[in-house]
Amino acid sequence: MADVLKSDVVVVGGGLVGLSLGHALASAGIETAVVDREAPAVAANDAYDGRAFAIAYGSRRVLEGLGLWQEMGPHAAAILDIRVTDGPSTLFLHYDHREVGDEPLGHIVESRFVRRALLGRLPDRPRLKLIAPESVTRLERGRSGVVAHLAKGRRIEARLAVAADGRNSPIRRAAGIGAMEWGYAQTAIVCTVALNRPHESVAHERFLPAGPFALLPLPGDFASIVWAERSEVAPTMLALDDVEFSATMTRRFGEALGPLRVVGRRWAYPLGLLIAERFTADRLALVGDAAHAIHPLAGQGLNLAIRDVAALAEVIVDSKRLGLDIGAADVLDRYASWRHLDTLALLAVTDGLNRLFSNDVGPVRLIRDLGLAAVNRLPALKRLFMHHAMGTVGDLPRLARGEAL
Numbered sequence: 001m002a003d004v005l006k007s008d009v010v011v012v013g014g015g016l017v018g019l020s021l022g023h024a025l026a027s028a029g030i031e032t033a034v035v036d037r038e039a040p041a042v043a044a045n046d047a048y049d050g051r052a053f054a055i056a057y058g059s060r061r062v063l064e065g066l067g068l069w070q071e072m073g074p075h076a077a078a079i080l081d082i083r084v085t086d087g088p089s090t091l092f093l094h095y096d097h098r099e100v101g102d103e104p105l106g107h108i109v110e111s112r113f114v115r116r117a118l119l120g121r122l123p124d125r126p127r128l129k130l131i132a133p134e135s136v137t138r139l140e141r142g143r144s145g146v147v148a149h150l151a152k153g154r155r156i157e158a159r160l161a162v163a164a165d166g167r168n169s170p171i172r173r174a175a176g177i178g179a180m181e182w183g184y185a186q187t188a189i190v191c192t193v194a195l196n197r198p199h200e201s202v203a204h205e206r207f208l209p210a211g212p213f214a215l216l217p218l219p220g221d222f223a224s225i226v227w228a229e230r231s232e233v234a235p236t237m238l239a240l241d242d243v244e245f246s247a248t249m250t251r252r253f254g255e256a257l258g259p260l261r262v263v264g265r266r267w268a269y270p271l272g273l274l275i276a277e278r279f280t281a282d283r284l285a286l287v288g289d290a291a292h293a294i295h296p297l298a299g300q301g302l303n304l305a306i307r308d309v310a311a312l313a314e315v316i317v318d319s320k321r322l323g324l325d326i327g328a329a330d331v332l333d334r335y336a337s338w339r340h341l342d343t344l345a346l347l348a349v350t351d352g353l354n355r356l357f358s359n360d361v362g363p364v365r366l367i368r369d370l371g372l373a374a375v376n377r378l379p380a381l382k383r384l385f386m387h388h389a390m391g392t393v394g395d396l397p398r399l400a401r402g403e404a405l
């Protein structure tokens with residue numbers, strides 16, 4: 001790369017979100033440079049982080065529109081039903097995809113296959129440049145453009161910068177954008193299990209006093225576990241040998257699918273909530289975890305981010321087609337106001353559910369169980385919840401509606 005690279009957009013952070021945005025913009029003719037401090041070769045070599053994503057139906061449409069789903073689909077397991085239970089209670093909420101149509105409610109895909117698709121399609125995108133391993137050390141934002149200074153002394157000049165640099169977002173902090181955040185005192189223990197009985201494409205969410213325990217179907221007789229445990233207890237659980245660890249999980253989840261058997265290693269993710277005070281500043285937009293991080297209980301963090309990507313790409317592409325300045329304040333305002341409501345709603349729902357269910361207080365338990373049972377008997381409300389989980393309600397960007405960018 002020359003000492004100065006000129007681009008339309010510079011994206012700081014080439015995680016799943018930054019790279020997805022790069023694909024979206026480049027597919028519509030916008031020159032985009034994505035900078036990530038990790039080497040892509042390591043990522044392509046399956047540097048697996050244990051996470052499996054619930055890709056909602058609406059997100060799948062975005063990924064299909066970008067030509068990325070074709071690579072991920074063969075590694076994905078469909079979710080046909082979702083069963084929500086409150087500990088050992090027999091009252092539960094059951095979402096059946098047939099109540100809203102023929103399509104699965106979503107798919108579970110391991111993060112390595114999402115990453116592989118994002119990296120594998122790079123050669124087809126001449127307008128997308130991934131610069132890695134490289135760090136953005138400073139971002140200068142002027143009246144008519146931005147300059148990203150890189151650790152190795154080079155720089156990128158662009159009209160607009162996007163921070164996709166994760167939850168601790170150095171770019172957000174340097175821009176003076178504050179964030180509201182708190183920890184949940186919970187750690188997500190993440191691993192893969194082998195099952196004795198077929199999962200039948202059912203995703204399970206079991207609310208336990210320490211936190212929600214999710215079992216998500218993977219291809220074959222395997223499932224991904226996201227087990228939110230009290231942070232002070234999690235290290236003890238993580239240190240158990242495989243036999244004890246598997247038995248502990250089975251006690252928590254129950255015997256519905258036979259004994260659960262851990263396969264491979266376990267990962268731990270401390271959980272917390274974060275929302276940036278603003279999603280934009282002069283010539284800067286925030287996307288993904290840099291803008292918001294939510295509890296994984298509904299499996300919606302990446303889905304929210306994919307909607308950020310689709311919305312931001314749409315406002316940029318539209319302004320470029322009209323010959324306007326893609327980094328102008330009114331373009332960024334449109335993005336920020338578009339994304340605000342969806343983000344706040346999901347933040348409130350995931351935070352509220354975690355608070356409501358992560359306790360064992362008798363009267364609270366009774367009320368919430370009656371609530372689950374009531375929703376289960378109200379088809380219209382249930383359908384609305386299902387459409388939310390599928391990411392098919394609200395003011396959706398074109399890509400999420402299955403239309404071209």
Ligand SMILES: Cc1cc2nc3c(=O)[nH]c(=O)nc-3n(C[C@H](O)[C@H](O)[C@H](O)COP(=O)(O)OP(=O)(O)OC[C@H]3O[C@@H](n4cnc5c(N)ncnc54)[C@H](O)[C@@H]3O)c2cc1C
Nearest residue numbers: 013015017036037054136165166288289299300301302303
């Ligand atoms: C246990 C768990 C389970 C989850 N399950 C789901 C699920 O089922 N469904 C779902 O939708 N979501 C889920 N999520 C949420 C999802 O993982 C995140 O929302 C998503 O991965 C955020 O991606 P990101 O690209 O914004 O951030 P990150 O993945 O953090 O990427 C940030 C990138 O920026 C780079 N970077 C940072 N600073 C710089 C710099 N200065 N210069 C260059 N590069 C830089 C980093 O190297 C990194 O690659 C889950 C989260 C957890 C913790």
